[in-house]
Amino acid sequence: MITKRVLFFSIAFFAGSVAFAQAQSAAGKPGVLATLVKWTPLLFHGFLFNLAISVCSMALGTALGVVLGIFLISRRAPVERSAYWFMQVFRNAPWLVLMFFVMYLTPFEFRTPFGTVPFPDWIKATVGLALPVMANVSEIFRGGVVSLPYTQWEAAQSLGFDYLQTLRLIIVPQAVTRMLPPWMNLYAILTQSTTLASILGVTEVLTLTRNVLGAEGRTELLMPFYGYVLVWFFLYCYPIAVYTKRLERRFAVAS
Amino acid sequence: MSERPLVEIAGVRKAFGANVVLAGIDITVDRGGVCCIIGPSGSGKSTLLRCINGLVQIDSGTIRVDDIAVHALHSDQELIALRKRVSIVFQQYNLFPHKTALDNVMMAPIHVLHEDKSVVQERAYALLAKVGLREKAASYPAQLSGGQQQRVAIARSLAMNPQVILFDEVTAALDPETVKEVLLTIRGLVADGMTCILATHEMGFAREVGNLIVFLDGGTIVERGVPAQFFAAPVEERTKAFLSQIL
Numbered sequence: 001m002i003t004k005r006v007l008f009f010s011i012a013f014f015a016g017s018v019a020f021a022q023a024q025s026a027a028g029k030p031g032v033l034a035t036l037v038k039w040t041p042l043l044f045h046g047f048l049f050n051l052a053i054s055v056c057s058m059a060l061g062t063a064l065g066v067v068l069g070i071f072l073i074s075r076r077a078p079v080e081r082s083a084y085w086f087m088q089v090f091r092n093a094p095w096l097v098l099m100f101f102v103m104y105l106t107p108f109e110f111r112t113p114f115g116t117v118p119f120p121d122w123i124k125a126t127v128g129l130a131l132p133v134m135a136n137v138s139e140i141f142r143g144g145v146v147s148l149p150y151t152q153w154e155a156a157q158s159l160g161f162d163y164l165q166t167l168r169l170i171i172v173p174q175a176v177t178r179m180l181p182p183w184m185n186l187y188a189i190l191t192q193s194t195t196l197a198s199i200l201g202v203t204e205v206l207t208l209t210r211n212v213l214g215a216e217g218r219t220e221l222l223m224p225f226y227g228y229v230l231v232w233f234f235l236y237c238y239p240i241a242v243y244t245k246r247l248e249r250r251f252a253v254a255s
Numbered sequence: 256m257s258e259r260p261l262v263e264i265a266g267v268r269k270a271f272g273a274n275v276v277l278a279g280i281d282i283t284v285d286r287g288g289v290c291c292i293i294g295p296s297g298s299g300k301s302t303l304l305r306c307i308n309g310l311v312q313i314d315s316g317t318i319r320v321d322d323i324a325v326h327a328l329h330s331d332q333e334l335i336a337l338r339k340r341v342s343i344v345f346q347q348y349n350l351f352p353h354k355t356a357l358d359n360v361m362m363a364p365i366h367v368l369h370e371d372k373s374v375v376q377e378r379a380y381a382l383l384a385k386v387g388l389r390e391k392a393a394s395y396p397a398q399l400s401g402g403q404q405q406r407v408a409i410a411r412s413l414a415m416n417p418q419v420i421l422f423d424e425v426t427a428a429l430d431p432e433t434v435k436e437v438l439l440t441i442r443g444l445v446a447d448g449m450t451c452i453l454a455t456h457e458m459g460f461a462r463e464v465g466n467l468i469v470f471l472d473g474g475t476i477v478e479r480g481v482p483a484q485f486f487a488a489p490v491e492e493r494t495k496a497f498l499s500q501i502l
Contacts, residue, residue, distance in 0.1 A: 155349035158308055159363035159415065160338040162331055169366060173353050 002239055010231050016092075017227040024220040032224055039212050046205035047232050053126050053204065054191040061130035061190075062183070065137025072142040083138075090135035096196050099128030103200055104141070122204075125197035133190055140182045144175035151199075172236045181248045188244075205229055261286040261450050262307065262419060267316035269302060273462065276302045279316070279476040284419075284467065287448045291482075292463035294471035301346075301456035303471070304421040307452065309334045321418060322461040339368065342412035343421040346428050348404040350396040356383065356407045357392040360414045375414070382410040384441050402433025406440050413444070420444065422453040458501055462486050470494050489499065 003094050021032045071083035090098065104123050110117045148171055156166040198206035260283040269277040276299045286289045292300045307309040307318060309325055318325035323337050350359050360379040364370045383389045386406035387400075396404050398459075405425055412420055413450050423443065426434040438460050445451060445464045455461055461468055461482065468485040470478045478485070478494045 134261065151345065151347060152351070153347045154310060154346065155336075155351070158338055158343045159312065159411070160335045160367035162335060165366055169362065170351055174351075 002235060006238065010235060014224070014227055014231050021220040021224045025218070029218065032221065035216065035221065036224060036228060043205055043211060043212070043229065044232075045207055046203065046208040047229070049122070049202075050194040050197075050204045051236070053129070053189065053194045053197060054187070056126045057129040057133055057194070058187050058190055061133025062137050064130065064134040066141055068134060068138035069141030069145070071102075072138055073145050078242065087135045087138050089141065090131050093132070095129065095132050095193055096199065098131045099200060102128035103130070104110075121133075121200050122197065123200045125194075125200050126201050128228060129190060129193060129196075133186065133200045136186050137183065140179050140186070143182075144179035145171055147178055148175055177247075177251050178253060181244045181251070184240055184244045184247070188240045191237055191240075192233060205232075258286060260284060261288070261321055262290075262452065263317070263319040264303075264307070265317045267303070267306060267318060269299075269306060269311065270314060271430045276366070276474050277306070277313070280471075280474075280476060282467075282469055282476070282479075284450060284452060286418075287442070287450055288467065289445050289450075289465050290452045290467045290469060291465035292452065292454045292469045292471055293456070293458065293461060293497075294477075298471045300471055300475045301423050302451065303345060304423050304454055307419075307421055308343050309337050310343075335367070338417060340418045341421065342415055342417040342419070343423060344405070344408050344412050344425050346424045347403070348408045348428075350404055350408055350411070352396050355393050355395055356388060356399065356410075359396070359407055360411045363411070364414050368502075379410070379414060382413050383407070384412045385413075385443070387416065387436070392425065400433060401429045402436050404432075405437045409440055409444075419450045419452065422451060422455070424454050426455070426457060458486070458498070470497065472497070 016034070018032050025032060068083055068087060070077050074080045074083065103121075106119060106124055106127075109119055145167070152170055152174070153166060156170045156194060161169065194204060197204050197208040198210070201207065206229065209229055213221055213225055262282070264280055264282040267277050267280040268275070279301075282290060290412075291439075292303065294300055298381075302311055303388055305324065305394040306313050308465065310326055312378065313326055316326065320337065320341055323340070325337060328337060329336050350356075352363070353449060354362065357376075357379055359384055361372075361375050364378070380389060380392065383392055386409055388403060388406055391399060391403060391407075396407070399407065407418075425441075426437050427459040429437060434457070435445070441451070441453070441460075442464055451464075453461070465482050466484050468480060469476055470491075471486075472493060478489060478491045480489075485494075486498065489498060
């Protein structure tokens with residue numbers, strides 16, 4: 001996945017930005033690399049938090065998206081039309097705006113008969129990101145289902161399978177291979193978009209980086225620190241992109 | 256006293272938009288009977304079969320299979336009840352490519368008839384043996400030849416223990432060598448007393464197994480008869496022309 005060349009360029013880019021910052025550093029200040037190493041555990045923790053948000057968002061968005069997708073392929077026109085417009089709204093709204101919506105529309109805690117349940121910012125961000133994921137997954141689901149020949153539906157119906165059985169046992173298992181590449185693509189985009197959560201004040205990697213830079217108060221550190229985080233995201237997302245391409249090619253050959 | 260026919264089709268009309276596909280069809284098929292529908296492409300053979308198992312809704316007329324009034328069915332549950340009794344085998348086999356031959360045969364009895372898995376499995380193996388493919392049970396459709404796939408499709412239909420099987424030009428997509436093996440399988444079913452309605456281009460086969468030949472053209476029945484009379488001494492000019500082209 002991560003070829004030697006990719007790794008080389010990643011390290012070269014990072015080393016370049018460190019060297020550039022070092023050259024601009026005032027004498028007597030701690031070394032740029034040493035400063036980076038010092039903050040690495042904290043920042044990496046933040047990065048793992050981003051990944052956690054991306055996984056939760058993807059899981060929630062996929063679950064909701066499949067349900068919406070089932071409505072999208074409904075034979076009942078009013079259901080299909082409503083689902084279509086619902087999907088379009090969430091697919092064509094900026095992700096950040098959707099996050100703000102969730103942020104301000106939901107309380108910071110819920111009162112239940114069993115006590116008060118907090119609703120922290122990171123969960124809000126997760127839900128906010130899950131909405132566009134839902135819309136995109138529903139469209140991926142719909143596209144995968146309609147790409148199968150109609151004769152599979154006919155064969156299943158002729159054997160007495162009902163609508164949901166046909167979907168669950170015959171259509172979706174075949175369509176899932178076609179849905180996988182765009183779904184993984186979406187996940188890579190989502191992972192990158194988790195940094196939007198910093199605007200909501202979630203202490204993910206970008207927020208932490210900004211805090212660290214504020215504490216250090218050295219403008220020359222901007223580039224190596226942001227470059228550092230950039231490389232992490234790249235090394236996480238790039239293999240997904242490569243693997244997606246590979247899957248696409250394999251399924252293109254198979255069908 | 257004669258028994259009531261198993262399948263009764265009366266005055267069936269169907270149009271797709273302005274295109275009239277069936278313009279008043281009447282056919283009755285007795286229990287154990289074999290009805291062969293012949294006719295040029297686009298004459299409405301496939302559509303007629305699809306009307307009988309409710310895949311296509313008719314515009315007017317009546318279709319009765321045993322005690323089910325097909326033309327009056329609307330809900331999914333009613334249609335499922337019909338399809339437990341009427342199976343169809345398609346020209347393009349339409350096996351489920353993600354399932355093995357055995358699973359293709361077993362799926363519907365398990366999920367639709369809610370039968371016990373071990374019972375179904377035993378029956379599925381027996382049916383695959385019957386169509387001569389016992390050793391291909393674990394193969395996927397893509398690993399089978401066209402003729403083998405079609406025989407699995409026939410086993411899949413039989414697994415539902417239907418009262419009637421509809422065959423929609425089941426040999427039309429096969430090469431001549433494998434046509435024989437599929438026809439042999441169907442011949443076996445006919446010998447067992449299965450009620451069959453076949454849309455076919457295989458005149459020799461229709462003549463041999465059929466006890467009613469129906470010649471369909473332009474959505475109407477041009478001529479019908481028992482095979483000996485129909486093929487030896489057709490009455491209508493259109494039938495003569497069609498047969499002379501084919502035979």
